[in-house]
Amino acid sequence: MSVNPFALRGRDHPAGHLSPFPGKGSEESGLYVDVGGASARFARFTEEFTPPDAAAGRGRLVVVTGDSGSGKTSLVDRCVDWLGRAAAERGWQAPAVDLREAEAVALGTADRVRLVFRRLVASLAEEGAVPRRWVEELRVHEDDPPSGYRALGRVVLEQRRFAVVLLPSCELPMELREYARLATPGVVLFLESSYPEVEREAESPPSEGRVLHLRMGRLGADDVRRFVEQRLRGRPPGTVPEISDEAMEAVVRTAPHLATVRQVQMLLHEMFDRAIAESRTTVTYRDFLEYWNAKDLTR
Incomplete structure (x- = not known):
């Protein structure tokens, strides 16, 4: 069964801050990515x-x-x-x-x-x-x-x-x-x-x-790439859809428009949700375009 690696545990919405450190008794320590x-x-x-x-x-x-x-x-x-x-x-x-x-x-x-x-x-x-x-x-x-x-x-x-x-x-x-x-x-x-x-x-x-x-700074292309790669790293095969190279590069190029972790998180959450809902094993450039065009994020 596929899971969305950009969903926060126990949350109905992908947005929101992490409390990723052991002193707070959090289960989110593995989700924190050092960006910005x-x-x-x-x-x-x-x-x-x-x-x-x-x-x-x-x-x-x-x-x-x-x-x-x-x-x-x-x-x-x-x-x-x-x-x-x-x-x-x-x-x-x-x-x-x-x-x-x-x-x-x-x-x-x-x-x-x-x-x-x-x-x-x-x-x-x-x-x-x-x-x-x-x-x-x-x-x-x-x-x-x-x-x-x-x-x-x-x-x-x-x-x-x-x-x-x-x-x-x-x-x-x-x-x-x-x-x-x-x-x-x-x-x-x-x-x-x-x-x-x-x-x-x-x-x-x-x-x-x-x-x-x-x-806290705005995200650059390297920050976005690191965010995606770290969230996908170490997932057992078959539990998470892969992301195509074309889709990955499209997400990385959003850095001038999506400048915060929250914005990138919501984009990726939606892309992976589309693939999972259609029982696909790969997140594609089409998933990126459907979200991007619907939100008109270039404005």
């Missing part, structure tokens, strides 16, 4: 955070930018996983609170930052990530995030911990500036954005030495 400069960005992160307790002790904001679907969230997950393991090797703990799925609310920057801090305190209480007495102390500062983040950093450092917070996506440069100010000792904040204005702000951060900007 992710390896270089990750290497820069590990260099900046070695040793992790010293880097976190200063307080840091890690800003990951790039087009939607470029692999920002997967890079963040990779960095957070490494940070937790590296901290543990030095006798520290780095509990992470993931607020990225928090519902977006149309508020001004100050109100939005305040709401996120309240959600952070609620998550720490709900998950039991910190002792109850710490939660009560943080609740005192719910309307004053600067004081609240300072209190959080103080209490975690006392216990050889530092707090890792994955923030909701950022749309405004002003919000980035505010979080740069809030990255106090003991607190590491991660922020993602697809907005050019935020990216420009991250390139010239207001808090020197506190902001680390990692930009």
Whole structure:
């Protein structure tokens, strides 16, 4: 029986980020392909955070930018996983609170930052990530995030911990500036954005030495080829349709138009689905054309 190598396990749709690293207990580690400069960005992160307790002790904001679907969230997950393991090797703990799925609310920057801090305190209480007495102390500062983040950093450092917070996506440069100010000792904040204005702000951060900007690049032809080949590598014969040379070259040539992993993933998922539905053993150039023409992706 043929399977689609570009489907994500347990997903109804091929789009979506991977959580491909062992620390998250994921079954997707074999699906991750290093494209768009992710390896270089990750290497820069590990260099900046070695040793992790010293880097976190200063307080840091890690800003990951790039087009939607470029692999920002997967890079963040990779960095957070490494940070937790590296901290543990030095006798520290780095509990992470993931607020990225928090519902977006149309508020001004100050109100939005305040709401996120309240959600952070609620998550720490709900998950039991910190002792109850710490939660009560943080609740005192719910309307004053600067004081609240300072209190959080103080209490975690006392216990050889530092707090890792994955923030909701950022749309405004002003919000980035505010979080740069809030990255106090003991607190590491991660922020993602697809907005050019935020990216420009991250390139010239207001808090020197506190902001680390990692930009995910657009895919090139070599990235696309590597993505396809790695997803198909090691599959038992007969379990996955082959892709013809003509179809493969057509996919590779999409790099100027399909610039992100998500876009390429959706193209290949559809091509392989067509072949599987028709019980064919080969994905052909016709499968590529039918998807390409239907989506009119050259515009």
